[in-house]
Amino acid sequence: MPAHDVLIIGAxxxxxxxxxxxxxxxxxxxxxxxxxxxxxxxxxxxxxxxxAIAIDDDWTEHAYDTVKGSxxxxxxxxxxxxxxxxxxxxxxxxxxxxxFHRNDNGELDLRAFGGASKKRTAYVADITGxxxxxxxxxxxxxxxxxxxxxxxxxxxSLILDDDGHCAGAVARDIRxxxxxxxxxxxxxxxxxxxxxCYRPTTNALICTGDGIAQAYQAGAPIMxxxxxxxxxxxxxxxxxxxxxxxxxxxxxxxxxxxxxFMEDYAPNKMELASRDVVxxxxxxxxNEGRGVGPxxxxxxxxxxxxxxxxxxxxxxxxxxIGRDFAGTDITREPIMIRPGxxxxxxxxxxxxxxxxxxxxxxxxxxxACVSVHGGNRLGxxxxxDTLIFGRRSGEHAAAxxxxxxxxxxxxxxxxxxxxxxxSIIGRERTGRRISEIKDELGDTMNGYVAVYRDEEGLNTALxxxxxxxxxxxxxxxxxxxxxxxxDVLSAIELGYMLDGxxxxxxxxxxxxxxxxxxxxxxHPDRNDDEWLKHINITRGADGEPQISYSPxxxxxxxxxxxxx
Amino acid sequence: xxxxxxxxRRYNPQTGAPPYWEEHTVELEPHRSVLEAILQxxxxxxxxxxxxxSCRAAICGSCGVRINGKPDLACHTHLDKAQRxxxxxxxxxxxxxxxxxxxxxxxxxxxxxxxxIQRVTPWLIAKQPVPERxxxxxxxxxxxxxxxxxxxxxxxxVSDCLSMEVDPEFIGPAAxxxxxxxxxxxxxxxxxxxxxxLAEDPHGIYDCTHCFMxxxxxxxxxxxxxxxxxxxxxxxxxxxxxxxNNGERHEAAxxxxxxxxxxxxxxxxxxxxxxxxxxxxxxTPRAGAELASSLPSIAKAxxxxxxxxxxxxxxxxxxxxxxxxxxxxxxxxxxxPFELNLYITGYDEDLAGAEKPEAAAASGAxxxxxxxxxxxxxxxxxxxx
Numbered sequence: 001m002p003a004h005d006v007l008i009i010g011a012x013x014x015x016x017x018x019x020x021x022x023x024x025x026x027x028x029x030x031x032x033x034x035x036x037x038x039x040x041x042x043x044x045x046x047x048x049x050x051x052a053i054a055i056d057d058d059w060t061e062h063a064y065d066t067v068k069g070s071x072x073x074x075x076x077x078x079x080x081x082x083x084x085x086x087x088x089x090x091x092x093x094x095x096x097x098x099x100f101h102r103n104d105n106g107e108l109d110l111r112a113f114g115g116a117s118k119k120r121t122a123y124v125a126d127i128t129g130x131x132x133x134x135x136x137x138x139x140x141x142x143x144x145x146x147x148x149x150x151x152x153x154x155x156x157s158l159i160l161d162d163d164g165h166c167a168g169a170v171a172r173d174i175r176x177x178x179x180x181x182x183x184x185x186x187x188x189x190x191x192x193x194x195x196x197c198y199r200p201t202t203n204a205l206i207c208t209g210d211g212i213a214q215a216y217q218a219g220a221p222i223m224x225x226x227x228x229x230x231x232x233x234x235x236x237x238x239x240x241x242x243x244x245x246x247x248x249x250x251x252x253x254x255x256x257x258x259x260x261f262m263e264d265y266a267p268n269k270m271e272l273a274s275r276d277v278v279x280x281x282x283x284x285x286x287n288e289g290r291g292v293g294p295x296x297x298x299x300x301x302x303x304x305x306x307x308x309x310x311x312x313x314x315x316x317x318x319x320x321i322g323r324d325f326a327g328t329d330i331t332r333e334p335i336m337i338r339p340g341x342x343x344x345x346x347x348x349x350x351x352x353x354x355x356x357x358x359x360x361x362x363x364x365x366x367x368a369c370v371s372v373h374g375g376n377r378l379g380x381x382x383x384x385d386t387l388i389f390g391r392r393s394g395e396h397a398a399a400x401x402x403x404x405x406x407x408x409x410x411x412x413x414x415x416x417x418x419x420x421x422x423s424i425i426g427r428e429r430t431g432r433r434i435s436e437i438k439d440e441l442g443d444t445m446n447g448y449v450a451v452y453r454d455e456e457g458l459n460t461a462l463x464x465x466x467x468x469x470x471x472x473x474x475x476x477x478x479x480x481x482x483x484x485x486x487d488v489l490s491a492i493e494l495g496y497m498l499d500g501x502x503x504x505x506x507x508x509x510x511x512x513x514x515x516x517x518x519x520x521x522x523h524p525d526r527n528d529d530e531w532l533k534h535i536n537i538t539r540g541a542d543g544e545p546q547i548s549y550s551p552x553x554x555x556x557x558x559x560x561x562x563x564x
Numbered sequence: 565x566x567x568x569x570x571x572x573r574r575y576n577p578q579t580g581a582p583p584y585w586e587e588h589t590v591e592l593e594p595h596r597s598v599l600e601a602i603l604q605x606x607x608x609x610x611x612x613x614x615x616x617x618s619c620r621a622a623i624c625g626s627c628g629v630r631i632n633g634k635p636d637l638a639c640h641t642h643l644d645k646a647q648r649x650x651x652x653x654x655x656x657x658x659x660x661x662x663x664x665x666x667x668x669x670x671x672x673x674x675x676x677x678x679x680x681i682q683r684v685t686p687w688l689i690a691k692q693p694v695p696e697r698x699x700x701x702x703x704x705x706x707x708x709x710x711x712x713x714x715x716x717x718x719x720x721x722v723s724d725c726l727s728m729e730v731d732p733e734f735i736g737p738a739a740x741x742x743x744x745x746x747x748x749x750x751x752x753x754x755x756x757x758x759x760x761x762l763a764e765d766p767h768g769i770y771d772c773t774h775c776f777m778x779x780x781x782x783x784x785x786x787x788x789x790x791x792x793x794x795x796x797x798x799x800x801x802x803x804x805x806x807x808x809n810n811g812e813r814h815e816a817a818x819x820x821x822x823x824x825x826x827x828x829x830x831x832x833x834x835x836x837x838x839x840x841x842x843x844x845x846x847x848t849p850r851a852g853a854e855l856a857s858s859l860p861s862i863a864k865a866x867x868x869x870x871x872x873x874x875x876x877x878x879x880x881x882x883x884x885x886x887x888x889x890x891x892x893x894x895x896x897x898x899x900x901p902f903e904l905n906l907y908i909t910g911y912d913e914d915l916a917g918a919e920k921p922e923a924a925a926a927s928g929a930x931x932x933x934x935x936x937x938x939x940x941x942x943x944x945x946x947x948x949x
Contacts, residue, residue, distance in 0.1 A: 035616075036673075038717050039624045053697075094698045097688030099706050099713055099749065106700040125710050130623065134713065138687040175666065204618040240621045313707050316714075320784075321621060324640060327595060435607030479612035481578050484667045487611035 045129025070374025199442025375516015770811020
């Protein structure tokens with residue numbers, strides 16, 4: 001039975017950074033992921049990573065931009081930590097081998113990004129996430145004798161001991177179907193967001209919010225779940241991401257009149273206003289009949305205004321995506337995009353060291369909510385979030401384990417999980433297919449819990465999600481084997497997604513104001529008097545979501561009117 | 565919407581039955597991907613179909629398979645294109661080659677891919693002292709190594725590597741491309757050591773046979789073979805590394821023979837590979853030993869009339885004017901070696917003369933500011949196919 005000081009579930013940027021940080025202190029570390037680490041969704045992060053490293057920049061400006069971007073819902077103590085530690089983290093990445101692109105002087109080059117008052121985004125072409133993820137994995141290979149890797153292992157549950165402390169996890173080896181208990185003094189969740197609750201989404205098929213649901217089921221509060229980011233530029237065709245780097249390099253957004261409509265919504269920042277603002281502007285243009293394309297549901301992104309050499313060296317990936325997935329050569333013609341689900345600001349509530357209210361349980365990255373993103377995340381702040389809080393979680397968890405005996409996680413949980421999997425496999429073929437339920441969930445969330453929301457639609461969504469939960473409990477699977485039974489895992493993932501989606505709908509109904517990514521057409525204004533607070537959701541004794549509130553931490557920036 | 569028939573290679577290790585083919589017909593728009601077709605079959609008909617996949621956008625590298633016999637990402641291959649290359653209108657999907665099959669389309673990449681990656685010391689060995697801020701390095705170098713950083717570790721190149729088929733211990737295209745990422749990185753302190761290691765390894769850089777299969781297979785334009793050739797050039801030209809496998813001298817023999825004759829002179833290749841350009845080359849003991857061990861191959865070649873005794877004695881040689889052209893190519897390449905790279909394109913503005921953009925004008929809404937384009941391929945055509 002594996003036993004480690006620190007067990008990390010999820011091997012994207014947050015998980016790998018946590019593993020390396022914990023290992024550096026001499027702790028024994030295991031990192032587990034349901035996919036090979038380099039397949040993690042961090043690989044898709046394109047544009048870059050924010051850090052105030054320019055001579056004329058200062059971390060406080062970065063922090064203010066982040067606070068403003070969050071529509072003042074972000075916790076300012078956490079934002080100060082993230083932004084002040086950003087330059088050092090960026091340099092650390094550079095020193096371990098990330099191939100950040102340079103300016104003519106050979107220094108790190110910086111590009112413009114949404115919601116930022118200065119050029120602050122370091123980048124590797126438009127494969128920044130991939131470059132950082134692969135370099136961190138290089139480090140895991142380097143320290144292979146210190147960090148144990150469990151690749152293609154699927155965590156099924158967190159284990160709490162009699163005192164309610166997290167003592168490990170149960171996991172299934174996907175390749176063999178064997179179940180195993182992992183003892184650990186501390187567990188760090190780094191397993192990402194749940195974008196697959198939406199259809200379409202920029203998120204990968206693996207982004208099913210496993211960690212959010214596992215922590216929720218273990219009793220941890222999840223916070224800011226109503227804040228779901230729609231990215232302004234996703235491919236109209238199928239929802240794939242077109243990096244904000246395109247607009248950072250100067251690309252325009254055009255409506256059916258060929259006009260840069262952002263001048264009506266954000267005259268100062270234009271296309272580089274924060275994402276919630278740009279997505280709403282696009283949706284308004286579409287709703288008012290100025291969309292493009294056969295059904296008028298698109299907007300043009302015109303990258304042709306960027307010099308071609310610059311496109312080919314710094315936006316190569318979206319040239320590929322345009323060519324391969326939309327049949328468009330972006331160096332010659334505009335490409336049709338629209339707002340699409342991209343990121344969830346909410347997640348497992350943590351403090352600035354990644355600690356959740358459950359002792360021994362940590363979370364970092366998209367699975368977590370510190371909250372540094374509040375109502376809306378700035379582009380290129382997510383990579384930063386994963387690395388800063390991944391590192392801090394790893395360090396803190398390792399230190400915590402120093403004077404602790406290795407817990408022996410109760411074995412009952414393994415039997416329960418094994419029985420649960422057996423019962424899914426044994427279900428009669430009378431219910432619905434997993435894929436049908438998943439599709440209906442995605443369409444429902446994208447229909448009613450999107451850029452514009454209202455009470456009636458949200459209530460409809462809640463009714464559907466609750467019905468789907470019942471149907472999911474009876475859905476059947478085709479695969480009855482143990483080797484790479486992806487079918488049964490997708491049934492478990494569907495349960496995770498439904499938990500997360502329910503929390504998002506409940507919180508969206510609860511927040512009767514418009515802030516950041518949540519825009520309620522029936523409550524169109526921000527209301528600081530009543531709603532300058534976080535909504536927390538916990539699982540009640542009856543299994544139903546319970547609502548509570550926590551204050552927003554304000555250190556130096558009082559809420560003000562937000563204009564771009 | 566159109567109908568497409570998929571023929572999937574299925575294998576379940578738990579039944580004891582051998583692999584078999586299974587057909588499913590799906591309905592999708594022709595520009596949708598083979599992955600979407602497989603996922604539709606999985607969603608509608610049989611949830612037990614095994615395939616690794618995640619991002620659907622050719623970034624995560626999970627869904628490497630063979631489609632109609634050629635390796636690619638399932639998400640990166642359009643159905644209509646796959647249909648055109650399909651026999652009898654049925655799109656055949658099977659697992660990648662050179663790797664053990666775990667289940668259906670899922671292969672074990674550990675031994676032939678990840679262990680090889682680990683083999684090339686795949687992390688930066690940074691120059692000391694580490695600066696307080698970033699290393700100051702030329703802008704072009706970072707853009708240059710981006711081509712090998714763009715590798716998504718999908719294994720498509722490994723699947724069809726012919727050298728690896730013959731020598732399973734060959735380090736292979738993906739891992740050697742990864743090695744270039746450090747040799748091309750000015751922050752790395754061990755270029756010479758890395759190159760010596762890779763040249764001296766009998767399964768290293770000189771084990772590649774220039775077959776171009778990996779360049780053809782790569783969905784990301786990494787061009788692994790080109791990276792291997794660059795490793796060789798840097799090893800020999802910049803570091804003067806002469807390896808015990810005779811790889812460097814063998815390559816030099818090719819160069820000198822073509823310079824001299826305009827064509828390859830097979831009979832002289834072996835002696836020159838050991839003794840250089842000296843007329844006494846054939847008398848070096850190692851050449852003799854190699855010649856002796858090659859006798860069966862030589863006999864076979866004679867029997868099959870690949871070589872004739874006459875050709876051995878009187879090598880073919882190009883006409884004088886043609887030889888001068890060859891010499892001009894040599895002079896040009898040696899004077900101004902230009903490393904082709906995906907990210908460095910060498911021009912800023914579009915070349916004149918290409919057609920005006922049409923798609924945007926046709927949609928009636930916007931006029932683009934780009935005058936004309938010269939990316940070398942039309943939209944929809946991958947650079948690697």
